[in-house]
Amino acid sequence: MDNCIFCMIAGHTLDARVVYEDDLVLAFDDITPQAPVHTLIIPKCHYADMSDNVPPAVMTALFTAVPKVAALKGVDTTGYRVIVNNGRDASQSVAHLHVHLLGGRSMSHGMVSFG
Numbered sequence: 001m002d003n004c005i006f007c008m009i010a011g012h013t014l015d016a017r018v019v020y021e022d023d024l025v026l027a028f029d030d031i032t033p034q035a036p037v038h039t040l041i042i043p044k045c046h047y048a049d050m051s052d053n054v055p056p057a058v059m060t061a062l063f064t065a066v067p068k069v070a071a072l073k074g075v076d077t078t079g080y081r082v083i084v085n086n087g088r089d090a091s092q093s094v095a096h097l098h099v100h101l102l103g104g105r106s107m108s109h110g111m112v113s114f115g
């Protein structure tokens with residue numbers, strides 16, 4: 001999709017620190033990390049959010065990539081937080097579905113924040 005920065009990253013026309021890639025998804029480090037490990041996992045095709053008729057295979061690929069990325073980033077044994085900010089009320093700021101994987105520090109028990 002034109003003017004979507006995550007589509008550009010998926011298409012390798014915008015630089016990112018890529019951590020993992022397969023046929024359906026790409027993972028790259030967040031440009032403004034909220035934890036020592038903060039990686040985003042995105043579908044390569046454009047879906048605005050989880051309510052954008054995401055095919056089950058893509059949803060599966062996204063979440064199957066999570067433990068793989070956690071292992072690649074070295075947080076699989078220490079734990080990590082997985083967040084999807086979905087839509088306006090969740091303050092989603094990039095309208096291309098993405099999963100945040102955060103780790104490398106202790107996080108409070110709040111369900112909905114990076115904190």
Ligand code: AMP
Nearest residue numbers: 005016029030031032085091092093094
């Ligand atoms: P959200 O607020 O859930 O939509 O998260 C969007 C995330 O994308 C934020 O954590 C940003 O820091 C991150 N982000 C925005 N632009 C880039 C970029 N060019 N490369 C890596 N991460 C980015």
